[in-house]
Amino acid sequence: MPRAFDITAVTDTVRLNATGQGEVAYTVSNALRAPVRARASIVPGPGAKAEWATISGGDERDFAPDGTQQLSVQLRVPPGTPPGRFTFHLLVVDVTNPDERYAEGPATAFEVVAAPPPKKPFPWMWVALAAGVILIIGTVIGIISSSGGAELGQPCPGGDCDKGLTCTDPDGGSCLVSAGEACDGGAMCSTGFCNRRGECQLALGQTCASQRDCPGPLKCTEVPGSRLCLLESLQDCERDSDCSSFYCRADGKCSRDDGRCESNADCRQPAQCGPTKLCQLADGQPCRSNEVCLSGFCAGTCQVAPLGFQCPGPCPDFTVCSNGQCVNVRATVLNQEMLQVSPRKSEIMEQMQEQQRLQLEMRRREEGIIR
Numbered sequence: 001m002p003r004a005f006d007i008t009a010v011t012d013t014v015r016l017n018a019t020g021q022g023e024v025a026y027t028v029s030n031a032l033r034a035p036v037r038a039r040a041s042i043v044p045g046p047g048a049k050a051e052w053a054t055i056s057g058g059d060e061r062d063f064a065p066d067g068t069q070q071l072s073v074q075l076r077v078p079p080g081t082p083p084g085r086f087t088f089h090l091l092v093v094d095v096t097n098p099d100e101r102y103a104e105g106p107a108t109a110f111e112v113v114a115a116p117p118p119k120k121p122f123p124w125m126w127v128a129l130a131a132g133v134i135l136i137i138g139t140v141i142g143i144i145s146s147s148g149g150a151e152l153g154q155p156c157p158g159g160d161c162d163k164g165l166t167c168t169d170p171d172g173g174s175c176l177v178s179a180g181e182a183c184d185g186g187a188m189c190s191t192g193f194c195n196r197r198g199e200c201q202l203a204l205g206q207t208c209a210s211q212r213d214c215p216g217p218l219k220c221t222e223v224p225g226s227r228l229c230l231l232e233s234l235q236d237c238e239r240d241s242d243c244s245s246f247y248c249r250a251d252g253k254c255s256r257d258d259g260r261c262e263s264n265a266d267c268r269q270p271a272q273c274g275p276t277k278l279c280q281l282a283d284g285q286p287c288r289s290n291e292v293c294l295s296g297f298c299a300g301t302c303q304v305a306p307l308g309f310q311c312p313g314p315c316p317d318f319t320v321c322s323n324g325q326c327v328n329v330r331a332t333v334l335n336q337e338m339l340q341v342s343p344r345k346s347e348i349m350e351q352m353q354e355q356q357r358l359q360l361e362m363r364r365r366e367e368g369i370i371r
Helices: 124-147 333-340 345-366
Strands: 007-009 021-030 038-042 053-055 059-062 068-076 084-094 103-105 108-112 165-167 173-178 218-223 226-231 319-322 325-326
Touching: 007 084, 007 103, 021 038, 021 059, 021 084, 021 226, 038 053, 059 068
Parallel strands: none
Antiparallel strands: 007 021, 021 068, 038 059, 038 084, 053 068, 084 103, 084 108, 165 173, 218 226, 319 325
16 A cells, blocks of 8 residues: 655654643655645554643644645643653544554654752851851952852953853853853853753754744754744854754854845855745756745756746845746745755765754663663
8 A cells, every 4th residue: 555644853852841841843745646625633552641631723624636734732731640662652543544554753852851849948046156156257258259250140341250150141141051051040150051960061953843933043943844943043053953944054153044145155056046035946956845946946856947837037145036927935945945955965964963862862871761
């Protein structure tokens, strides 16, 4: 029996926030080569419950022949759920023939951690004694602190902070805990993220449900099958999978994530900087939409546009020719499309998957799962 749908995900693990919520996206492609109305549902693994998961936008979708859509699944684990590791997977069926035309997606895992023990009450009986000690050493502390840089949370107009602190901005910033130093919450960190070991760390590569999960120079970015905290445009990078644009330029900076360019150096090969200052593909290159082609016409590969699909004249900067009209580019569609047709797609996806695997292993070590 031929497969009915292709279901993929870039990560096999959902990270829940402190309230037990998380989100993961699946890429579902119609493999039936005919229009189909599909229904998606969640199949819980042992111990999990289907009511914990909700498919955003409804569970039924209309697919064009060879059409592809992203389905976002939101998790809400109720308080009091026993800690443990749970799994679920996505089931997609043809509404008209669910018994024969269906596909099951890969298993996705999530962990429910035990609630932290209640804090011990503050020993108020020692307050009086401590007050006396503080009065004695207060003057000494004041002298020491005044001789160094600004303290935690204080303004740093000159850029100078005490040891272990970083000035967020010499022009109106404040001193926060430096990367690698101990912390008790992301608000203390110059990176905006305090990991489970209690150290300030950049949240690069972490799964995210919204921009609030990606502090500092990071952006909650849609990738095939998930959302990850990746570096914003023009941030320092080491490899393509660090960037929300999916391209780390030769100068070690992330390219723009809206596809805009000044030269070919801003574009991932084989794309080139076109006359409207957007990274696009020449004729003969694989494509999935008209917008990525310099010609404005895609039929599996970029091709010379037939009559009726050609624009009457040059398009303005930062627009593309599509179906014979100059149109604005939809958000980050160019970068998403370039990733899908890039010869290095598998390598970039493997890098992202490796980041996810290392993060999961680190969390397990921190929680005593791996000894």
